[in-house]
Amino acid sequence: MKWLWIAGGVLVLLVLLVAAVGALLPQSHRATRRARFRQPPEAVFAVLSGPPDWRAGVKAYGNSADGRWWEEDSHGKKITYELVENRPPVRRAIRIADRNLPFGGTWTFDIAPESGGSALRITEDGEIYNVIFRFVSRFVLGYTASIESHFRDLGRKFGETVQIEE
Numbered sequence: 001m002k003w004l005w006i007a008g009g010v011l012v013l014l015v016l017l018v019a020a021v022g023a024l025l026p027q028s029h030r031a032t033r034r035a036r037f038r039q040p041p042e043a044v045f046a047v048l049s050g051p052p053d054w055r056a057g058v059k060a061y062g063n064s065a066d067g068r069w070w071e072e073d074s075h076g077k078k079i080t081y082e083l084v085e086n087r088p089p090v091r092r093a094i095r096i097a098d099r100n101l102p103f104g105g106t107w108t109f110d111i112a113p114e115s116g117g118s119a120l121r122i123t124e125d126g127e128i129y130n131v132i133f134r135f136v137s138r139f140v141l142g143y144t145a146s147i148e149s150h151f152r153d154l155g156r157k158f159g160e161t162v163q164i165e166e
Helices: 002-024 041-049 131-141 145-158
Strands: 028-037 058-063 069-073 078-087 091-096 103-114 117-128
Touching: 002 131, 028 145, 041 091, 041 103, 041 117, 041 145, 117 131, 117 145
Parallel strands: none
Antiparallel strands: 028 117, 058 069, 069 078, 078 091, 091 103, 103 117
């Protein structure tokens, strides 16, 4: 019984430590990565602008009456997005429209022509409101994990192996 109390106390202290460190981290962050594709900018832009059925983490999606759209992951979590900027085929920016999530922010997709294809830079200007999620995002998942996942999924869509750059 004594060991249960000690284990419980250690667990509570660990959660408090994670929350304290998370509270010291900035709420906002910027993360960016770049990758090249053997596709022209128009093809990359078309996939980014179309249905997200190419993304492994998206299990369902749909449009809202107000021009927004939602995506649902494999855990049944829905996120609503809105378009911030749309300049085919060079730039697309989207924002998380749901204010009730523990995170938010914008994603900007910049596409530039390159010899033999194009380069895509994804920039996340994120905000993490929950201090525990802030800790996990910074030290466990990493701020660039979602960006890198997008690149891998896009590479799979095009049948390419993607090299991700800083």
